[in-house]
Amino acid sequence: QVHLVESGGGLVQAGGSLRLSCAASGRTFSDYVMGWFRQAPGKEREFVAAISKSGSSTSSADSVKGRFTISRDNAKNTVYLQMNSLKPEDTAVYFCAARGGLGVLVRTVNAYDYWGQGTQVTVSS
Secondary structure (H helix, E strand, O other): OOEEEEEOOEEEEOOOOEEEEEEEEOOOHHHOEEEEEEEOOOOOOEEEEEEOOOOOOEEEOOOOOOOEEEEEEOOOOEEEEEEOOOOHHHOEEEEEEEEOOOOOOOOOHHHOOEEOOOEEEEEEO
């Protein structure tokens, strides 16, 4: 079992920045691919970014490419999402997720085994 707790969400003006953190506990953190997803009201949960077990490879959605950066610190059992140049359409609940098994950076919700409770990000125009 992996327990994930997100933090760092909040209210920010368009063009601003936030850094989300996700602290993991329970199993060996470096055994898991980590991902960030988001869900806006009335919409399906969507992929934002993922990072390999070692942190050497990343993948991100086209909608956030060049603005958001995923990183991880395996010594601290934490994955981060640095969000810059935020837009109102980035408003959503952001979730981190962990995927065991092969280290493929997948983008599908069902591929991830463990989820945090989410943190709200609101971007005002």
